[in-house]
Amino acid sequence: MSRLLLDDYLSWIGAAPLVTAEEIVLATRMEGLRKPVNDLSRGTTVADIVTTVAVTAAQVRDNEPSLAGDELPKVAEHF
Known part of the structure; x- marks a missing residue:
């Protein structure tokens, strides 16, 4: 998501993100996993959750297989 689109979206939902050095802190991200995972705290606002x-x-959209024949590994292959 480009910075301009993200700014438009955040202003639309009325969110006030923390902006530091042109970066936005959204939530904890976990790296190295096949699928995106996020960790939300108890004090998370509705706007933070929506964002x-x-x-x-x-x-998820960026990690979907392309039409060029890429396939996600089958679950049965991992057991």
Whole structure:
């Protein structure tokens, strides 16, 4: 998600993200996993949850197999 689109989205939902050095802190991200995972605290606002869901959906969309024949590994192959 580009910075401009993210800014438009955040202003639309009325979120006030923490902006430091042109970066936005959204939530804890866990790296090195096949699928995006986010960790939300008890004090998370509805706007933070909606923003995190939007970013996670974009990550999932970017990781989907392409039409060039890429396939996700089958679950049975891992057992």
